[in-house]
Structures are given as C-alpha cells and as structure tokens.
Amino acid sequence: MPTAQGGTLYRGREGMWSWVAHRVTGFAIFFFLLVHVTDTALVRVSPEAYNAVIGTYQTPIMGLGEVGLVAAIVFHAFNGIRIMLVDFLANGPRYQRVMLWIVLGLFVVTMAGFLPRHLMNVFGGH
Amino acid sequence: MTSATHGTPAVAEQVGTLDAPRSPYMRKKTTRGNYELYSWVFMRASGVVLVVLVFGHLFVNLMVGEGVKAIDFAFVGGKWSSPFWQIWDLLMLWLAMIHGTNGLRTIINDYAERDVTRGVLKGLLYLAFTIVVVLGTLVIFTFEPCPVGADPELLASFCTA
Ligand code: HEM
Numbered sequence: 001m002p003t004a005q006g007g008t009l010y011r012g013r014e015g016m017w018s019w020v021a022h023r024v025t026g027f028a029i030f031f032f033l034l035v036h037v038t039d040t041a042l043v044r045v046s047p048e049a050y051n052a053v054i055g056t057y058q059t060p061i062m063g064l065g066e067v068g069l070v071a072a073i074v075f076h077a078f079n080g081i082r083i084m085l086v087d088f089l090a091n092g093p094r095y096q097r098v099m100l101w102i103v104l105g106l107f108v109v110t111m112a113g114f115l116p117r118h119l120m121n122v123f124g125g126h
Numbered sequence: 127m128t129s130a131t132h133g134t135p136a137v138a139e140q141v142g143t144l145d146a147p148r149s150p151y152m153r154k155k156t157t158r159g160n161y162e163l164y165s166w167v168f169m170r171a172s173g174v175v176l177v178v179l180v181f182g183h184l185f186v187n188l189m190v191g192e193g194v195k196a197i198d199f200a201f202v203g204g205k206w207s208s209p210f211w212q213i214w215d216l217l218m219l220w221l222a223m224i225h226g227t228n229g230l231r232t233i234i235n236d237y238a239e240r241d242v243t244r245g246v247l248k249g250l251l252y253l254a255f256t257i258v259v260v261l262g263t264l265v266i267f268t269f270e271p272c273p274v275g276a277d278p279e280l281l282a283s284f285c286t287a
C-alpha cells in the first residue's frame with residue numbers, strides 16, 4: 001500500500017479518484033479479456049458449442065453486464081488520453097481537472113449514443 | 127607503473143565518475159537498463175492504437191445491425207474469412223494483452239509487499255498472458271468458417287453457396 005502521510009493536496013481529490021477509477025477499470029477489462037478470448041476459442045470446438053456460450057451473452061442480465069463493460073472501457077480510454085495529455089502538453093498538469101470534466105462529458109455523450117441502441121437490441125422483442 | 131593504468135576502459139569503469147558520452151539518462155543508477163521507461167512509453171503508444179481497435183470492435187459487434195443478438199458462429203465465420211478482421215483482432219489481442227499485463231504488473235508491485243507474494247502473483251500473471259495470447263493467436267489462424275459435416279443452418283451463407 002502507498003504509505004505516505006496524509007494531507008497532500010492530491011489525496012482525496014479528483015486527481016486521486018480518477019486514478020482509482022482508471023486502475024479499477026483496467027483491472028476489470030483485463031479479466032474480462034481472459035474470459036472473452038477463452039469463450040471465443042470455442043469456435044474451434046463446434047458451431048453448437050460457440051452458439052451455446054455466446055447465447056448467454058444475449059440474455060438481459062449479461063446485456064446489463066455488457067453496459068458495465070462498455071462503460072469501463074469508455075472511461076478508461078478517454079481518461080487514458082487525458083493522462084497522456086497531462087504528461088505531454090506543456091501546461092498539461094495545470095489543466096488536469098478541466099480535462100477530467102471533459103472526459104466525463106464525453107463519457108456521458110458516448111454512453112447516451114450506445115445505451116438506447118444496445119438496450120433495444122437486448123430487451124426489444126426481436 | 128604498468129601500462130594497465132593508462133586509461134584503459136577497465137580502469138575508467140572502476141573509477142566510475144563519468145558516464146560514457148551519450149549514455150541514456152537514468153534517474154537512479156541500476157543495472158537493469160531503461161525497462162521502466164520503455165514500458166511507460168509502451169502504455170501510451172498502445173493506448174492510442176487500442177482506442178481505435180477496441181472502439182471499432184465494439185461498434186461493429188454491438189451497434190451495427192442487431193448488435194449482440196446477431197453474434198453467432200456464422201457471424202464470426204463472416205468476419206474471420208477476411209484478412210482485414212483477422213489482422214485487426216490479432217493486433218487487438220496482442221496489444222491489449224501486453225498493455226493489460228504490464229498494467230497488472232504495476233498494480234502487483236504496488237500492493238504485494240512480500241517478495242514471495244509478488245513473485246507468485248507475477249508468475250501467475252505471465253502464465254495467464256502466455257496461455258491467452260497463444261490460444262487467441264492459434265484460434266485466429268486455424269479457424270475454419272465452413273467445417274465439414276457441420277449443420278449448414280449454423281454456417282455463414284457463403285459456405286453453402
Ligand atoms: C460486450 C462486448 C463484446 C462483444 C459482444 C465481443 C464479441 C466478440 C466476437 C463476436 C469476437 C469474434 C471475432 C470478431 O467478431 O472479431 C471477438 C473477438 C475478440 N474480442 Fe471481443 N467483444 C466484446 C468486447 C471486447 C473487448 C472490450 C475487447 C478488448 C479489451 C475485446 C477483444 C477481443 C479480441 C482480442 C478478440 C480476438 C480473440 C481471439 O484471438 O481468439 N472484445 N469479440
């Protein structure tokens with residue numbers, strides 16, 4: 001565990017929470033990917049085996065799980081770009097907080113584009 | 127005086143006060159090279175490429191047509207009969223796995239304080255990395271969109287055409 005004494009400006013503020021969220025989402029996506037490559041490998045077993053497993057991805061509960069996964073990826077990706085801009089722009093660190101709000105704004109817009117369509121695919125009566 | 131003291135490389139190294147010209151910058155002298163710097167650069171470079179690869183993957187598989195409802199063996203058959211999507215998925219597999227494994231290495235270094243714990247966790251991590259990358263690569267290259275004897279109903283339309 002990081003063992004610095006409390007009371008820095010950074011601790012507990014937006015900078016720290018965006019770091020926590022970046023770490024948690026990266027961790028979660030990694031474990032999804034391990035499972036995902038394994039279930040995709042069933043295409044080498046038989047069409048029936050693959051269809052049976054991918055069928056579970058189309059249930060309402062998994063449909064909500066996919067919402068969570070996409071949300072994690074979208075945040076991690078946009079915030080990852082923010083981290084790069086903080087590192088590489090001359091004034092990057094000064095604008096880290098503004099850029100976090102831009103990240104959250106883009107996150108909301110992207111999810112607003114994705115959610116209706118995905119929820120209709122999962123819950124709509126096809 | 128023996129001739130060996132006259133500024134031979136061996137002696138210069140022992141005295142060790144000056145770096146050789148143009149040797150890479152190191153914050154702290156270690157014998158490990160610039161590994162952490164390269165990994166820092168890799169996280170950023172791979173991140174930029176992954177944005178395109180992963181967003182493209184999610185768009186085609188979740189947003190186009192009926193999205194996740196349209197995915198089945200025939201769908202994969204259609205995609206992986208084209209080298210474009212084979213290369214796309216291969217790049218995505220390797221970059222995401224190296225990026226994610228390197229990220230998890232950082233997380234393990236941060237939280238696992240005991241040497242043994244850290245060693246075991248990293249061993250498991252590299253084992254998982256190897257299995258998944260080898261498996262995923264083999265699957266892309268050995269995939270057969272029209273397996274003989276399979277129910278034609280389950281295959282892409284070009285199999286029966
Ligand atoms: C719910 C969301 C997702 C769905 C429905 C999905 C679906 C699929 C499907 C159908 C395939 C088969 C080939 C293809 O279509 O290209 C595939 C392969 C693949 N996906 Fe996804 N995917 C999702 C999310 C992700 C994410 C977030 C990542 C990256 C972190 C990812 C990485 C991969 C990789 C690397 C392969 C190739 C696997 C192999 O080499 O065997 N997928 N995915």
Ligand code: HEM
Pocket residue numbers: 019022023025026027029030033073076077078080081083084166169170172173174176177180222223225226227228229230232233
């Ligand atoms: C979609 C595009 C992505 C971008 C732009 C991106 C960007 C980044 C960046 C800039 C870092 C920070 C590295 C540092 O602080 O030195 C990072 C860390 C990380 N990423 Fe990604 N990444 C992406 C996708 C992924 C994927 C697909 C995974 C999982 C397979 C992943 C897992 C991680 C992990 C585990 C960390 C370490 C977090 C930490 O140290 O706190 N990322 N990413």
